[in-house]
Amino acid sequence: MTSITPAQAELISPAEVEDVELYHPKTWVTKYVFSQDAKVIAIQYSCTAIGIGLVALVLSWLIRLQLGFPDSFDFISPSDYYQFITMHGMIMVIYLLTALFLGGFGNYLIPLMVGARDMVFPYVNMLSYWIYLLAVLVLVASWFVPGGPTGAGWTLYPPQAILSGTPGSDAGIILMLVSLALFIIGFTMGGLNYVTTVLQARTRGMTLMRMPLTIWGIFTATVLALLAFPALFVAAVMMTLDSMLGTSFFMPSIVEMNEYLEYGGGSPILFQHLFWFFGHPEVYIVALPAFGIVSDLLSVHSRRHIFGYRMMVWAIVGIGALSFVVWAHHMYVSGMNPWFGFFFATTTLIIAVPTAIKVYNWTLTLWHGNIRLTLPMLFALAFIVTFLNGGITGLFLGNVVVDVPLSDTMFVVAHFHMVMGVAPILVIFGAIYHWFPLITGRMMNQAMGQFHFWVTFIGAYVIFLPIHYLGFLGVPRRYFEMGDTSFIPESVASLNAFVTVAALIVGFAQLVFMYNLFWSASKGKVAERNPWQATTLEWQTPEMPPAHGNFGETLPVVYRWAYEYGAPGYDEDFVPQNQPPIGASAETGGDGVPDGAAQPAK
């Protein structure tokens, strides 16, 4: 316990490296456009991600219109439909969730929460954003090329992704692959920054086992991403070669529409292994930051320390490690060697144990707390509900033989939307409501926030819960329309119409949220300092919003873990991480030298 409880002042080691001079922008352009300040980059990342996310939202409406009211919308053809689902999935997973959690929250929170002035490689960090923006533009460009964007499904499985029976098989798929490659290059630049900053730029006293779980989540997710994205990168390069140069990495002998193609010897399953070697860690690249952030939201707003902090850290690390040995559970019915099923079902169900521990500890954090039902807290509670639901259905799909009837049905659609769509997005909302005062100095509007929360939570739950049961029935996913199918009762059509209406309503609530963001940024109630009475360093900056360099003259010194809520012996029910233990002087660090003298900020 010594690692997390308040340390004696003399245990704080002296600074090992001198404070590095930051790049100071001189013009408006270098301050707000080509900025090297992680906070500005974070806003750029977030706005771009939310912007392209709105495209995915509109696509989801179009998808639902077709599913809810087939034959009613002439402007949606099968090609359009498959393009919609492909782009919706890819945008949500990569360009929204990954970019927002790591590029957005990672950039904003890592330096502030570990007590650093900025990321360690600010210039590379800036490049990371601009390459990400380029990737998004290339992706958007695929709507404007002949044939339109690819309609191969977000999994982009060859051979169909590059054959003529699939929409966008000429230019669309190439742009998609190029965009992914760019995204990965940009992400790697950011990711190396996040990892190095967490490992090397923590302030004095901020031991790894005192970091807020938000940072543990983002850090571990970034490590996963750095290891997993290369698999997608090579897969994208190889498929580009298959498509443009006629190589056969993934292409066996094929007769397409009565024509014998010049391919031979490649393996479509090889692509699937590469894709899911990336794709499964990707689930945790999205989930782990959400796990971390929601831990902090629950702790702050229930005024209680996170329950079992060290267990939570090891659970994050353990889940991250295990996530690399479960990928083929996406491929139980892919035609791979069926003996793999035993191994991957076992590893997949083992990963449920640390995940369940996290869920238990979240609820145990509420236990004996003093729960404030603020907006961030509401979203955090809703996350537990949806994540629990989605995690449970994961146990169905992970248990190899149970997956057989459910695979490629709407059950899978309901499962992954609940667990890696709805749940992490609820955390994103909670996090935005939580940190909005820090970023803008103003509180978000309560009334709009309450409306947004209730419609989103209840709406999303009633959308995705019944869809599981369509999967039991055997309704396949990725179907433009069901047509006449004997085992599907007519009530399914009513259910689909209901879900579509609910989806449109939930979609509308997101527009209210967007309006709230803009409205509150200029007209919201001015926030008091540290409005949530949180312990972590980002709230202890001299200015709010934090200025360039984050911490003013001296970097903070950390004496305790991030969860000192309700600690006995203090007047307040929270103790900031940088508050010295009772009896120690605030002026000196462990070296006995006044911090101000040791750490001049230039």
Add this chain to the structure above:
Amino acid sequence: MVVVIVLVLVTIGTVLFHFLAPTIGWWWTPIASNWGFIDTTIIITFWVTGAVFVAVLGFMAYCVYRFRYQKGRRSAYKPEDNKLELWLTGLTALGVVVMLTPGLFVWNQFITVPEDADEFEVMAQQWQWSYRFPGEDGILGTTSPRFIDDDNPFGVNPNDANGQDDILIDDSELHLPLDRPVKVLLRSIDVLHNFSVPQFRAKMDMVPGTVTYYWLTPIRAGTFDALCFELCGVGHHAMRGTVVVETESEFEAWLGEYSTFAQSMARAGNGAEKVLNLVSREVEATSVEKKSAQ
């Protein structure tokens, strides 16, 4: 307070929905194969995970109610409780074992084809199904996309004696005999497909370049829809087939209506010449492959 009520309602509502959904038909289609064990494993999973779902959400609702904000109240300070965590880990691990063990046993059955299973093949292409039975010798002839042309749409190797009596069904309707185990060989000539009848529970992708399989025993006579369960292009949703399960004699009668590979080649005229052409094509293709290998 609203939050507590909603949490309780969500919990109860989810459980109620689970039990009421089957009454409007939102539940699995009645089974028509031997894979009832899969359904049993699903039921076990429902009970284990359902208990956890209710317990966790119930506890959460209790906490939100019992420990709602009160001015001046302080939370209890107890950062860790190793004993509690150990118990929770142990119970979760037990739940995992209860679900995984039957799952792996049934998976072992699923991938172990009985020796007396009759083989037949489903061939997929954008966006239709066709079928091939092995004929009198009980052995399917080899195939290759190279042999495919208008007269030989199945790509059966004309030089393979085993393939001559293969019965070709160039039709989306398949018949199967009741209560006979069958090994379904799955072949695609273009992209990924997946031939599945929801009532049979079994499912496997068809991958061009290789042959995959599953096995089952139809246990209920009737007519069932077969669907494609792997995205295969714009016609994916329209790639339908029909499976008729009937008595052995009815099945034999149906099979007898279709001609063998040798018959269809002969009917295509110039049988011998055709075979020669194909052989030279094969030689050509092989030499091309050899060149590219160098």
